[in-house]
Structures are given as C-alpha cells and as structure tokens.
Amino acid sequence: QSSVTIYGVVDASLENIKGTDSVTRVSSDNLATSRVGFRGIEDLGGGLKGKFTLEAGLKTDTGAQDSAFWGRSAWLGLEGGFGEVRIGRQDSLIGSIAGNTNVLGAQPYDDLKIAGTFSGDTYRRVNNGITYFLPKFVDGLSLAAQYATRANGEEVADNDDGKAWGLSAQYLAGPFAIGAAYINVDRQTVPATPGVGASTDEGYLLFASYDFGAAKLTGYYESDDSEIVKAANQATYDKRNVYGIKVGVPIGANFNLSAGVSKVDGVNFTNDREATIVAVKGVYTLSKRTAVYGLFTNVDNDSPAGTAGLNVASVNGAGTGAVPVAGDKAGRGFAIGVRHSF
Amino acid sequence: QSSVTIYGVVDASLENIKGTDSVTRVSSDNLATSRVGFRGIEDLGGGLKGKFTLEAGLKTDTGAQDSAFWGRSAWLGLEGGFGEVRIGRQDSLIGSIAGNTNVLGAQPYDDLKIAGTFSGDTYRRVNNGITYFLPKFVDGLSLAAQYATRANGEEVADNDDGKAWGLSAQYLAGPFAIGAAYINVDRQTVPATPGVGASTDEGYLLFASYDFGAAKLTGYYESDDSEIVKAANQATYDKRNVYGIKVGVPIGANFNLSAGVSKVDGVNFTNDREATIVAVKGVYTLSKRTAVYGLFTNVDNDSPAGTAGLNVASVNGAGTGAVPVAGDKAGRGFAIGVRHSF
Amino acid sequence: QSSVTIYGVVDASLENIKGTDSVTRVSSDNLATSRVGFRGIEDLGGGLKGKFTLEAGLKTDTGAQDSAFWGRSAWLGLEGGFGEVRIGRQDSLIGSIAGNTNVLGAQPYDDLKIAGTFSGDTYRRVNNGITYFLPKFVDGLSLAAQYATRANGEEVADNDDGKAWGLSAQYLAGPFAIGAAYINVDRQTVPATPGVGASTDEGYLLFASYDFGAAKLTGYYESDDSEIVKAANQATYDKRNVYGIKVGVPIGANFNLSAGVSKVDGVNFTNDREATIVAVKGVYTLSKRTAVYGLFTNVDNDSPAGTAGLNVASVNGAGTGAVPVAGDKAGRGFAIGVRHSF
Incomplete structure (x- = not known):
C-alpha cells in the first residue's frame, strides 16, 4: 500500500570518439543514464x-x-479520477518523448542530444513545473499540459524569464503509435545580450511508429526556434530542425539491432548549420535487468569550416572532454558497454 | 533488531510572495523540509x-x-540507562525546539525563521556537536546538554571560534507543556570585522502551551544577542527579541487551522528593527503520510524606510529569489501545497 | 536472486591533534570512513x-x-568462470591493499595516509578504471590487473595524461598472507610546471603477515617515485619510501590492541624528508556492527626545520583544519570514537 x-541504473562503457582529435576512454551513460x-x-x-x-x-x-x-x-x-498532477522538477513534455528510449532516445549517441534540441538537451527537464496528465478518455490516448514558473534556474521577482508551457499528445493502437509535443519558453534575457530584450524559445516534436513485428519503423521531426535579440536591436535567429527515421530489428529473443539516419539543418546567427547523423545500436539483454551493448554514431557536418560542428555528445564526469570537430568535418563515436538496472 | x-519528506507548493516586487512560483519546503x-x-x-x-x-x-x-x-x-549521547552534525538544543512543528516551527512562513533567530536560522543545527540527553528521572521531563567544538564551519588550530554550548529542558504533563533552551557561542572573529576581537552569541527560547481540546494555545519568547566589535574598538549590538502567541484549532478529524501573531523587535547596529508577523496555516491530512496545505503570512515592518525589512523566508532551490521589502513596508506570502512523508 | x-558506516570521534598549534575537535572517519x-x-x-x-x-x-x-x-x-571484470570509479589495486584494515589501513591515523603514499592517498582509487580479477587457479591466490584511461580527472582528447595500469597478487595460506601491488601512471603535465614535459608516477607496495594466534605480525614496504620536470629542464625527484611493522593482539573476545612503527624517508625536490611514525589502536567491539575505539599516533619528523613536516592526516569536513607541524618537530593525534556499520 x-x-x-x-531503483537505479548503472551504465559504463569503453568508447572511442573522434573529432579533430581522438580519445579512447571509459565513459558513463551512453545507453542509459546512471x-x-x-x-x-x-x-x-x-x-x-x-x-x-x-x-x-x-x-x-x-x-x-x-x-x-x-x-x-x-x-x-x-x-485520481481527474487524472494526475505533478509538481516539482520533472521531465518537460517534449523531453519526455525524446527521452523515452522505446520511442526516440536522448542519450549521447542519439541525434536529438547531439543536435542540442530543446527536447533532448536544453529543455529535457523543467524546474518549477506543474504538469496535468488528463485521464485516458479514449483507450491509448495520453494528453498532458504543463506550466513551469521558471523552466531553467529560479524565479526572479521582477520579470517573467523562463515562464514556460507545453502540451503533448500520444496515441497508441496496437502496433501503431503517434505523438506530438510543444514547448514555449518566455525569455526576458538571452545569453548573448542579457537584459536587452524579450524573446521566445519555441519548439515542437512529432513522431509516428509502426511495429511490423520483424521490424519497427519510426519517423520523427523536431523544430526549435530561438530569437536572439542583439545589442543594436538587430534580431537574428537560432533555428534548428531535425528530421529522422529509425528502424529496429529484433534478432532472436535477446538481441535488438537498430539503425537511424537523421538530418539536422538550421541557422546559428549568420551561419548555415547542417549535419547528417547515422546511428547504429545493438543491445543484447542478458536478463531483464542487465544488457551489454555496442553503439556507433557518425556525424557528418556540412557547415562552414570555421564554425564548430556537431559531435557525439558523450561528456566525462567532470563535464569536460567533449571532443570538438570543425563545421565541415565528420565526427564519430564507438562504444561498447554494460547497463544494469536495479 | x-x-x-x-524515510523522507517531499513538499512542494505554489506560492505568491510580495515584497517591493511580487513573484508567483513553485517552491519547496514551505510546510516541511524535503x-x-x-x-x-x-x-x-x-x-x-x-x-x-x-x-x-x-x-x-x-x-x-x-x-x-x-x-x-x-x-x-x-x-542506555545513562541516557543518550549523540556525536556529529545535529540539531542544536534551541533549534530542536524551534524546528518541532508540534510546538513552534521554523519553516519559511514561520516567525522564528523569518526573524532570522538563533533557534530558527543561525544555529538551527550545529556542526561537531556532542549532545547528552539525560534519562527521564521524572515522567515527562526531558533534559539535555550540548557542546560543539565548532558550531558553524570547522575547527581552526589556533583559536576557539565557534565553540558552543547549550542546555534545554522540556516538561509535558497531559495537556500542558513548557520548555526552555539556551545557546552560547564563542566568536573569535565576527562577520563585520574579522579578527578584531572576540564576542559571544547568546540566545534563549521559552515556550508554554496548553491543549484545551477545542484549541491549543502556545506562547513563546526568544531573545538573541550578538556583540559586534567594530574596527575602532566601538562595540555595537545586534539584538533580536521575538514574542509570540499561537492558537491551533482542530476542525473535524482531518483539518487543523492555526493562527499566530508575533512581535519582533531589536537593534541592528544603529537602527531600531521592528516587525509584526501574522501567520495562518491550514493543513488537511489525506492520510497519515500525505497532507495538502495553505499558508498565509504577513510581515508588517516598522523599521526605518532605508533599511531592509523582514519578509517570508521562502528561498528558491538555487538559494536566490528571496523577495526583499523596505524596512517600513509590509511583505507577505501565500502558498498552497502538498507534503508527502515516506 | x-x-x-x-549499507554504510558512520564514524565519529573526539580528537586532539597537536602540531605547531593544538586543536581539540569532533572529527569523522578516524577508524573507518563514513x-x-x-x-x-x-x-x-x-x-x-x-x-x-x-x-x-x-x-x-x-x-x-x-x-x-x-x-x-x-x-x-x-x-563468471573467466573471473571478474569491473568498470568505473573503483579502488586502485595498490589502494585496495592499503585500504584493507585487516591488512594495513589508510585512515587518518595510519602511516600510509599520513605519508601521502600512492596507495593510501594519491592513487587510493582510480577514475575510468577497468579491472580484471583472475579466477582463483590456486587456492588462496588472488591476481588482478587494472587499466585506467585516466586515473585522476578526465580524459583529454590530445594527450595521455593519467593513463595508468597496475597489478596485484595476494596469497593466503592459513595464518600466513603475502601480497604485492604496483601502479604506473603516465603524467603529461605535472603540478609544479604544467605542460613542460612528461613523467611517470610509479609505486609498489609489499606486505607479509603471520597470525600466531596470540598476536598477528605484519611487515610492509611501499616505494613511490615521481619525476618532477621543472621549468628550466631541470629534473628533480619526489621519492617516498615507507617501511613498517605492526603487531595486533586480541585481548579477550571483544578487544583488539594493535601497535605499529614505521619509517618514512624520501626526497621532496631538494630536501631530505624523514619521519618515524608510531601508531597505537584499540578497538572494542560492542557487536558485529558497533565498536568503540581509541587511537594514538605520533609522527616524529626529522626533516629540515623550514620545511613542512608530516602530521596525523585527519581533516575536517570542509577540507580545512589539517594541523601543520615543522619539518623538525613531532606532531601527534589522539582520538576516542564510535564506529557503526549498517
């Protein structure tokens, strides 16, 4: 009663990540976050x-x-019968879909994390959140609405910075699943020029999947948009779109092989930003709780040479060690590891 | 054996706090500390x-x-038969009485916290403590003595800064309860002028309560005194007195409504410091472990206009977000929340 | 299944440590780390x-x-049948022997901690480790090998700083035990002059013990060596040797008294560094889980007067409060405490 x-997860792997330089290291959280x-x-x-x-x-x-x-x-x-209300630090609604590894995934070798999307990175979770999960009026239909008095950091008395709201809807019918989520964050100050003006971070994520039995196919699209107000009242934009497709194939009772390809495009201030991400993941389950895995992700950047390209997002425990790559070069990572749940 | x-507590609420500015936010710990x-x-x-x-x-x-x-x-x-000895980081004896929500309470909407008393704030707990709880010689009588080799921070080899001792006595007889606690902290350096001279922080707290059944009445008084030695050998004082009264009324089996009024007066260096605090608290218990609550506290400051007044002490997770108010203005907070114990 | x-340990004690100054304080972790x-x-x-x-x-x-x-x-x-592989933050192999209180011990009153050895201090544990424990081919024989992609801190893409490997072997046959461990750490930068050049930290630890029933006798030796590359391409050395002997005597069913003497000698840059450490430890077990204890350690330094001597390594919670002593003076500590395991 x-x-x-x-409960918990412990995940460790040996990985090699190549950017401008290469590093081989023991790393954490590549399949699931410890x-x-x-x-x-x-x-x-x-x-x-x-x-x-x-x-x-x-x-x-x-x-x-x-x-x-x-x-x-x-x-x-x-x-209760009215649904469920949660208050506190929690998943954003868009982050909840990205972070669900049965659907998309937002771990270091996954595109939504690598691309720094709202769903997989910036607004993966929210502070000060109040979420309302509606009761399931229709079988298989999940609806939720969320408000956060400040999504990142803490509320300040004299402005509305970080006030956020979001919506999500998911529908499952047998082998078929579809979902969408939206987030809107009021930004009274922006990192580039604090205090100069107000803007809005706005993003949405859509996915649909069908499980054919022999394979599960998933397609998805995220679009993020941040207006950056510069000092001289010159507004520029930070836009990001990710569209991707994944296929997961069960091989025998214990092995699942999945592969995905996605395209990132956008504008970061004045530069085009383009990348193609290919990710392959093999997970062999030793038991319900323990699995060994192999991961490979290649990020082919097609942005200007002088800019910073995207790379596998694995970071070390000290928060250092992201392996940088030039905007016109490819980065990639390879990891073998163990994940134990308790 | x-x-x-x-075990634990999870407490979250939605609150509005008004000082010079107003803020509405999700907050933690307003009824009980998570x-x-x-x-x-x-x-x-x-x-x-x-x-x-x-x-x-x-x-x-x-x-x-x-x-x-x-x-x-x-x-x-x-x-054992000799009583109990505890060693380590723990409640101060004066803090133990203030923090006991069945007696007084030292949460953000409570006067002893708002006034920044020794019991409810500065010396709510002690580092490096050794406490001796005497055996109960007399039914209902609890006596304790405490020594801390340094109450705040850590011991330094060449001085006695932070050495503290305290005493407490409480007596319960049926509906009647009475208690007192004292703390004395040696201060070799003071915040205003470190290293200039020695002083002593000294405080005591008294309370008495009677449960009439239809209502429980509690009266209390705390007096804190810090000598601040200034650079030119000019000693001034930081004094603080809180005297208050509370009434708690059970309404039906699951609802408890309490209200209190208290007076804070003191001297902060050269200024008078005055405030009247009115607090109302309603707690509806859904089960032994879960309660919903509403809190309202008004702090009417009567200090000079140019000074900082007292306000509801709710702070955000990042330690920012206290809502300031002028010394001659009123601040107030209102919160509705949920508290779950496990 | x-x-x-x-599980855990809670350890607290009251101690007096004397160096140039003296301090009496409540301290943690003197018999076992909380x-x-x-x-x-x-x-x-x-x-x-x-x-x-x-x-x-x-x-x-x-x-x-x-x-x-x-x-x-x-x-x-x-x-499995192949032995055991562990990945993550863990004991170094040399640290595992030093930290085992049934063998040597690396708590604040123990010589291997006081001397700042690789086993008891610098490389007590490693980050990013992969350890292979071989299966027990021979009864009583334990063999292990370890590699760390960076022993301290985190891997950096363009250098090999912190790459470490180690070996250990232990053999137990009835009352007799013997063991050895080795660690080798690649240092691309050294604390004294970062980035100037590469060096290697190299250490080994040997022990042998025999339990006569009435007493258990243990002898051990550790040698650590760090090359410090100074700015003007002038290489000096930081060397440290500890050789010690311990005797543990069970007195009745619940009391164990042990005493040890060890000699530390070495070179720290240009100075000789010498100390004799005498440690006495009495542990009275109240139950399998709870013990009270008394500790006394004297560190007689014989280094130049102007240098920093060694002293009992007890530090406070804030990481401050180590009690310094001159290189030609004695420091000592005395502690009485309680240790509870759960």
Whole structure:
C-alpha cells in the first residue's frame, strides 16, 4: 500500500570518439543514464493516490553527481479520477518523448542530444513545473499540459524569464503509435545580450511508429526556434530542425539491432548549420535487468569550416572532454558497454 | 533488531510572495523540509543501543541539494540507562525546539525563521556537536546538554571560534507543556570585522502551551544577542527579541487551522528593527503520510524606510529569489501545497 | 536472486591533534570512513553474475559529502568462470591493499595516509578504471590487473595524461598472507610546471603477515617515485619510501590492541624528508556492527626545520583544519570514537 522503492541504473562503457582529435576512454551513460532513485505511491482511498519520485543522476567513470543532485526528478503528485498532477522538477513534455528510449532516445549517441534540441538537451527537464496528465478518455490516448514558473534556474521577482508551457499528445493502437509535443519558453534575457530584450524559445516534436513485428519503423521531426535579440536591436535567429527515421530489428529473443539516419539543418546567427547523423545500436539483454551493448554514431557536418560542428555528445564526469570537430568535418563515436538496472 | 530505515519528506507548493516586487512560483519546503534519510537502531544487549541518522535536505522545485549534503543530520549515538549521547552534525538544543512543528516551527512562513533567530536560522543545527540527553528521572521531563567544538564551519588550530554550548529542558504533563533552551557561542572573529576581537552569541527560547481540546494555545519568547566589535574598538549590538502567541484549532478529524501573531523587535547596529508577523496555516491530512496545505503570512515592518525589512523566508532551490521589502513596508506570502512523508 | 542492498558506516570521534598549534575537535572517519552505499548482485544464469556498487563518502562532523559524491565506488561488473571484470570509479589495486584494515589501513591515523603514499592517498582509487580479477587457479591466490584511461580527472582528447595500469597478487595460506601491488601512471603535465614535459608516477607496495594466534605480525614496504620536470629542464625527484611493522593482539573476545612503527624517508625536490611514525589502536567491539575505539599516533619528523613536516592526516569536513607541524618537530593525534556499520 505504501513504501519507498529504491531503483537505479548503472551504465559504463569503453568508447572511442573522434573529432579533430581522438580519445579512447571509459565513459558513463551512453545507453542509459546512471542514476539512483527513490519512489513511492500511497493509496489515499477513494481512488486517490499520492506519488513521488526523487532521482539522482551520476557518472560511473568518476563517481560525480549531477550539478543539481536530484536534477532528474524531484516531484510529488496526486492521481485520481481527474487524472494526475505533478509538481516539482520533472521531465518537460517534449523531453519526455525524446527521452523515452522505446520511442526516440536522448542519450549521447542519439541525434536529438547531439543536435542540442530543446527536447533532448536544453529543455529535457523543467524546474518549477506543474504538469496535468488528463485521464485516458479514449483507450491509448495520453494528453498532458504543463506550466513551469521558471523552466531553467529560479524565479526572479521582477520579470517573467523562463515562464514556460507545453502540451503533448500520444496515441497508441496496437502496433501503431503517434505523438506530438510543444514547448514555449518566455525569455526576458538571452545569453548573448542579457537584459536587452524579450524573446521566445519555441519548439515542437512529432513522431509516428509502426511495429511490423520483424521490424519497427519510426519517423520523427523536431523544430526549435530561438530569437536572439542583439545589442543594436538587430534580431537574428537560432533555428534548428531535425528530421529522422529509425528502424529496429529484433534478432532472436535477446538481441535488438537498430539503425537511424537523421538530418539536422538550421541557422546559428549568420551561419548555415547542417549535419547528417547515422546511428547504429545493438543491445543484447542478458536478463531483464542487465544488457551489454555496442553503439556507433557518425556525424557528418556540412557547415562552414570555421564554425564548430556537431559531435557525439558523450561528456566525462567532470563535464569536460567533449571532443570538438570543425563545421565541415565528420565526427564519430564507438562504444561498447554494460547497463544494469536495479 | 537492526536494519536501516529509509524515510523522507517531499513538499512542494505554489506560492505568491510580495515584497517591493511580487513573484508567483513553485517552491519547496514551505510546510516541511524535503529530505531523504537513513536511520537505524541496534540493540547491543544489556540495555545499550546504537543509533544513527543521516539526513539530506533537498529542494523539490529544482532538485538541488543542501550545501552540506547530509547537513540535516549526520550523527551516531549510544543509548542506555545513562541516557543518550549523540556525536556529529545535529540539531542544536534551541533549534530542536524551534524546528518541532508540534510546538513552534521554523519553516519559511514561520516567525522564528523569518526573524532570522538563533533557534530558527543561525544555529538551527550545529556542526561537531556532542549532545547528552539525560534519562527521564521524572515522567515527562526531558533534559539535555550540548557542546560543539565548532558550531558553524570547522575547527581552526589556533583559536576557539565557534565553540558552543547549550542546555534545554522540556516538561509535558497531559495537556500542558513548557520548555526552555539556551545557546552560547564563542566568536573569535565576527562577520563585520574579522579578527578584531572576540564576542559571544547568546540566545534563549521559552515556550508554554496548553491543549484545551477545542484549541491549543502556545506562547513563546526568544531573545538573541550578538556583540559586534567594530574596527575602532566601538562595540555595537545586534539584538533580536521575538514574542509570540499561537492558537491551533482542530476542525473535524482531518483539518487543523492555526493562527499566530508575533512581535519582533531589536537593534541592528544603529537602527531600531521592528516587525509584526501574522501567520495562518491550514493543513488537511489525506492520510497519515500525505497532507495538502495553505499558508498565509504577513510581515508588517516598522523599521526605518532605508533599511531592509523582514519578509517570508521562502528561498528558491538555487538559494536566490528571496523577495526583499523596505524596512517600513509590509511583505507577505501565500502558498498552497502538498507534503508527502515516506 | 537480485535486489539492492543499502549499507554504510558512520564514524565519529573526539580528537586532539597537536602540531605547531593544538586543536581539540569532533572529527569523522578516524577508524573507518563514513559512507552510504548501494550494491547489488544478479545471477544471470550459466555461472554469470552482474554486480554493481555505488558508494558515497561523508563526514559525520559536518554532514559534508565527498567532492565526487559517489567517489568511493561507482562501478559495475560481470563475474563468471573467466573471473571478474569491473568498470568505473573503483579502488586502485595498490589502494585496495592499503585500504584493507585487516591488512594495513589508510585512515587518518595510519602511516600510509599520513605519508601521502600512492596507495593510501594519491592513487587510493582510480577514475575510468577497468579491472580484471583472475579466477582463483590456486587456492588462496588472488591476481588482478587494472587499466585506467585516466586515473585522476578526465580524459583529454590530445594527450595521455593519467593513463595508468597496475597489478596485484595476494596469497593466503592459513595464518600466513603475502601480497604485492604496483601502479604506473603516465603524467603529461605535472603540478609544479604544467605542460613542460612528461613523467611517470610509479609505486609498489609489499606486505607479509603471520597470525600466531596470540598476536598477528605484519611487515610492509611501499616505494613511490615521481619525476618532477621543472621549468628550466631541470629534473628533480619526489621519492617516498615507507617501511613498517605492526603487531595486533586480541585481548579477550571483544578487544583488539594493535601497535605499529614505521619509517618514512624520501626526497621532496631538494630536501631530505624523514619521519618515524608510531601508531597505537584499540578497538572494542560492542557487536558485529558497533565498536568503540581509541587511537594514538605520533609522527616524529626529522626533516629540515623550514620545511613542512608530516602530521596525523585527519581533516575536517570542509577540507580545512589539517594541523601543520615543522619539518623538525613531532606532531601527534589522539582520538576516542564510535564506529557503526549498517
């Protein structure tokens, strides 16, 4: 009826990442993010339930914690006939779809993380969030709405910086799934020129998948848009689009091989920004809880030579060690590892 | 006979705080401080017991940890016929009374926290503490003595800064309760002029309560005194007195409404410092472990206009976001939230 | 078959340490390092097992965490007929012998910690490690090999700084035990003059012990060597040798008294560095899980007067508070405390 459950993931791999230079290293979180969590659910009677999750990310290569210790989840919720309300630090609705590895995935070798999308990176989670999950009026249909009094950082008394809202809808019918999510973040100050003006970060993500049995096919599209107001009232834009396709093939009972290709294009201030990402992932499950895996991702950048290209987003425990690559060159990563869930 | 128990609290609320500016935000810890803890007790035979508690505070709005991760409790103790001795980071004796929400309370909407008292803020807990809880010679009588080799920060080899001692006594007899606690901290350096001279932080807290059944009435008084030695050998004082009264009324089996008014007066260097705090709190328990609540606190400052007034002490996860108010203006906060214990 | 186990140690003591000045304080970790850990083991069938450990050190005197939260252990492993492989943050092989209190010990009152050896201090653990524990071909024989892609800090793309490897062998036959370990760390930059040149940190540790029943006798030797490349291409050396002997005497069923003497000699840049360390330790076990203890360690320095001598290595939670002593003077510490395991 009520008790705390301890759960977690431990993931470690040996990887080689090549950019301008190459590095071979022990790394964390390449298949799944290492974490320890506490969660509980309490039956309050009359169909009402209390719930909470506290979840702490960590790096197995160094033992480092996340910058916000319970930054993966720190929320409590009430669930009943009216649906569910969660309050606290939690997944954004767009991030919830990107982070779901059964759908898309936002780990270091995945395109939505590599491209630095709102769903897979900037707004993967929100601070100060209130989410309302509607009851399932229609079988297979999940609807949710979210508001955050400040998505990143903390509320300041005299402005609306970081106020965010989002929506998501997902529909599952047997082998078929479709979903969409949207996020809108008010930006009173922007990194380039704080305090100069207001702008809006706005992004949406769509996906559809069909499981043919012999293979599961998924297609998706994300579009992010940030207006950057420069000092001389000169507005430029940071836009980013990712469109991709994935195919996952079960081989025998324990092995799953998936491959995807996606195209990133956009504008970063005055430069075009283009890349093609190819990712191959093989996961062999030793048990429900333990798997060994191999990952390969190639990022072929087609931006101007003097700019910074995209590369596999694996970072070390100390937050250093991203391997840079030039805007007109390819970067790639290869990892073999183990993931254990408890 | 022996095992570790995991326990905790998750508290989140939506609040509006008004000072010079106003802010509406998701906030943490307004009814109870969010935390995860590990505790255990071992029967060592012959009436002797070993005990420990490790307790970590956290913010549900951002997932942030406390600056000292296990800063709420990191102690071990031995209990026997002689009483109990605890060693490590723990409640101060004066803080233990202030922090007990059945008696007074030191959460962000409570006067002892808002006024920045020794009991509710500065010396709410002590580092490097050794506490002796005497055995209960008389039914209902609790006596304790505490020494800390340094209450805040860490011991330095060549001075006595932070050496602290305290005493507390509480007596309960049916509906009647009374208590007192004292703390004395040696200050070899003071914030204003480090190294200039020595001073002493000295505070005491008294309370008495009577539960009439239909209502519980509590009266209390705290007096804090810090001598600030200024550069030119000119001694001034930082004094603070809080006297208050509270009434708590159970309404039906699950709802408790309480209201309190308190007066803060003191001297901060050369200025008078005055405020009247009115706090109203309604807690509806959905179960033993889960409650929803509403809080309202108004702080009417009557200090000089150019000084900083007191306001509801709710802070954001990043430690920013306290809402300032002028010394001659009123500040106030309103919160509705959920608290879940596990 | 599979579940997470929570375990830990809580250790607190009152100590007096004397160097140039003297300090009496509440301290943590003097007999054993305070910690909370999560570990699990899963039977994967066919003799294969999955394992993990996440372990977080803490200070009971302040509630502070380690700088890397899970810095004591963050690894996962696979065990089978082939032996065991562990990947992640973990003990170095040389550190594993030093840290084993049944053999040597690397706590604040122990010589291998005080002398700042590779085994007891600098390379007590490694980041980014991959360890292979060979199966036990011969009864009582344990062999292991370790590689770390960077022992301290994090891998950088364009150099080999911190790449480390190590070996260890231990053999137990009834009352007799013998062991050895080696570590080799590539240093592309050195603290004194970063980036000037490459060097190698190289150390080894040997021990042998015999348990006569009435007493257990242990002898050991560690030699560490760091080449320090100075700015003007002038190479000097930081060398350190520790040779010691210990005797442990069980007195009755619950008390163990041990005493050791060791000699530290070496060269720190241009100065000789000499010290004699005498350590006495008494541990009275109240139960399997709880013990009270007394420690005394004297460090008699025989280095030049103007240099920094060695002293008992107890540090406070904030990382401050090591008590310095001159190179030609004696320092010493005395502690009484409690250690509880859960």
